[in-house]
Amino acid sequence: MTPPVFLVDDTADLAAATVVLTGAEGRHAAVVRRIRAGETVDLSDGRGERARCTVVEVGRDSVVCEVGKRWHEPAPRPRLTVVQALPKGDRGELAVEMMTEAGVDVIVPWAAERCVTRWKGDRAAKSLAKWRAAAREAAKQARRGRLPEVTGLAGRDDVAALLSGADTAIVLHEDGAVGLSGIAVPDGDRASADDGADHGVVLVVGPEGGFSDAELDAFTGAGARTALLGPSVLRTSTAGVAALSILQVRSGRW
Helix, strand or coil: CCCCEEECCCCCCCCCCEEEECHHHHHHHHHHCCCCCCCEEEEECCECEEEEEEEEEECCCCEEEEEEEEEECCCCCCCEEEEEECCCCCHHHHHHHHHHHCCCCEEEEECCCCCCCCCCCHHHHHHHHHHHHHHHHHHHHCCCCECCEECCCECHHHHHHHHHCCCEEEEECCCCCEEHHHCCCCCCCCCCHHHCCCCCEEEEECCCCCCCHHHHHHHHHCCCEEEECCCCCCCHHHHHHHHHHHHHHHHCCC
């Protein structure tokens, strides 16, 4: 079984011989996970730097870790970006959690015309914070060394711009002429996302009420292909993780 992963803050130096895990992560490790001296843990900065450590001391809200080895996890390629229309209720956090566990690299919250949920004012900031917290916790659960990026709220034009810059641009649609599994996607034999050369795959998941004609026109005009996920219609909160599973296999990342 792989060791549990804890995220260090920006002040921690994973190049040091000893790293002290403090703050919320330290309390979580010491109190919730009940980590004890002698156990093995992985510390990560969430950006690909990782250290395997032996716990040498546990305090009330801190854990002292002796670093054994370090390594860098390159960004997986191609980059997988999912534009997620805002679902109702807490299904947004559920979608983020599942997509993070399935290896998404970027999640873009999208205010589609037919979304029931609206992010406005204070609610926008709170909702975005919940999505980012869900991604953080899911990444730890999945033992990921890189946190997915959860961007700010996007509109139709923002999504169209993302699609126009992608290597492969896809809109999930029940009237798609081709199945998602039949669309060619870039494989890993290309420049890494670390150097900014990987524009990867951008996938759009629509809202409960479906896409408007204006949205579909804008997205296909930006170069996106419509694709059918399968014979059944999935909820907007589950379509993304199902699609990611296909893209992971098609790209060779899995």
